[in-house]
Amino acid sequence: MSHIAGNNKPLLTRVRRIKGQAEALEKALQDGGDCVAVLQQIAAIRGAVNGLMNQVLADHIREHVGADALTPAQRQQEVEQLLTILQSYLK
Amino acid sequence: MSHIAGNNKPLLTRVRRIKGQAEALEKALQDGGDCVAVLQQIAAIRGAVNGLMNQVLADHIREHVGADALTPAQRQQEVEQLLTILQSYLK
Amino acid sequence: MSHIAGNNKPLLTRVRRIKGQAEALEKALQDGGDCVAVLQQIAAIRGAVNGLMNQVLADHIREHVGADALTPAQRQQEVEQLLTILQSYLK
Amino acid sequence: MSHIAGNNKPLLTRVRRIKGQAEALEKALQDGGDCVAVLQQIAAIRGAVNGLMNQVLADHIREHVGADALTPAQRQQEVEQLLTILQSYLK
Numbered sequence: 475m476s477h478i479a480g481n482n483k484p485l486l487t488r489v490r491r492i493k494g495q496a497e498a499l500e501k502a503l504q505d506g507g508d509c510v511a512v513l514q515q516i517a518a519i520r521g522a523v524n525g526l527m528n529q530v531l532a533d534h535i536r537e538h539v540g541a542d543a544l545t546p547a548q549r550q551q552e553v554e555q556l557l558t559i560l561q562s563y564l565k
Numbered sequence: 566m567s568h569i570a571g572n573n574k575p576l577l578t579r580v581r582r583i584k585g586q587a588e589a590l591e592k593a594l595q596d597g598g599d600c601v602a603v604l605q606q607i608a609a610i611r612g613a614v615n616g617l618m619n620q621v622l623a624d625h626i627r628e629h630v631g632a633d634a635l636t637p638a639q640r641q642q643e644v645e646q647l648l649t650i651l652q653s654y655l656k
Numbered sequence: 657m658s659h660i661a662g663n664n665k666p667l668l669t670r671v672r673r674i675k676g677q678a679e680a681l682e683k684a685l686q687d688g689g690d691c692v693a694v695l696q697q698i699a700a701i702r703g704a705v706n707g708l709m710n711q712v713l714a715d716h717i718r719e720h721v722g723a724d725a726l727t728p729a730q731r732q733q734e735v736e737q738l739l740t741i742l743q744s745y746l747k
Numbered sequence: 748m749s750h751i752a753g754n755n756k757p758l759l760t761r762v763r764r765i766k767g768q769a770e771a772l773e774k775a776l777q778d779g780g781d782c783v784a785v786l787q788q789i790a791a792i793r794g795a796v797n798g799l800m801n802q803v804l805a806d807h808i809r810e811h812v813g814a815d816a817l818t819p820a821q822r823q824q825e826v827e828q829l830l831t832i833l834q835s836y837l838k
Contacts (some may be wrong), residue, residue: 486591486595493588496584503576507569509629510650512621513618516614519614520618523614524611528834531604532833540826560808564836564837623742626721633728640724648718667776674769675769681762685751686755688751688755691806695832698799699832699836701796713786741783
């Protein structure tokens with residue numbers, strides 16, 4: 475079972491919070507809300523998405539790149555896949 | 566009318582897209598999806614939130630900090646408010 | 657006198673610190689230093705550069721975009737120039 | 748030999764470029780340079796530091812976390828060390 479399937483409760487909690495924040499932001503925009511408040515809501519969503527990303531990335535590194543029973547070839551593939559992901563995050 | 570109220574259509578489109586991405590991510594997590602695909606979905610949401618942020622920030626700077634008919638005191642208040650927002654975004 | 661000229665002492669202090677950090681990093685690399693220590697030195701330089709950036713950006717917004725005696729056309733030009741700078745920083 | 752010692756030429760080239768950029772920025776500040784040009788120089792240094800960081804991080808992941816001949820305990824230690832480093836970079 476992938477680490478996502480085996481550990482999705484805390485991740486689902488995080489994603490549902492982000493959904494709720496997006497819904498609240500949608501309402502604020504519909505109501506023509508104050509733009510400083512809107513900018514703060516966006517910063518909060520951004521922080522929540524970064525938190526989710528760090529959690530999934532940490533699980534991925536522990537469960538895949540750090541797995542014990544990998545052949546050298548499998549390990550190298552996991553490492554290169556991680557580096558591709560990190561490049562998109564560390565821009 | 567605040568620039569949010571007067572220009573919320575493109576902003577609402579962006580927020581609804583983020584909501585849709587969060588819903589798709591929720592489904593992927595429920596299905597125990599592949600974690601590299603999940604990490605790529607999160608990177609896409611992150612990019613969409615940054616895009617929304619840049620759009621609202623640009624509108625805010627043009628409409629508030631750059632407004633013509635402000636007293637020096639009003640202008641200074643707008644500038645300090647902008648600097649507070651930028652500090653949370655430029656960490 | 658530009659705000660850079662009138663206020664360059666604190667900025668020069670920051671830049672000289674960054675130069676010193678880069679020299680220390682150069683020495684660590686020549687000595688074949690421990691890579692975790694090298695990664696932490698790089699993170700410290702990154703933090704120092706961000707601090708310098710925030711300082712100059714805040715001065716720029718206060719002194720240029722927030723200046724009192726600007727025509728509407730001059731103000732608009734300052735605003736658009738600021739937005740161009742922010743795009744390169746908020747990627 | 749650590750991957751830093753064995754591969755420091757390209758890293759030294761990057762660090763010396765950053766030193767040169769810092770020296771040029773120091774001169775621009777001393778001359779009371781144009782602040783938009785100064786902001787662009789800082790953005791360039793920031794990009795160079797990020798490039799150096801990505802290079803050392805990739806080497807570190809390949810050579811340490813992805814090394815073949817590690818015991819499970821050693822591998823777990825390398826993984827946790829990497830996660831600590833990533834937390835400071837992915838803020």
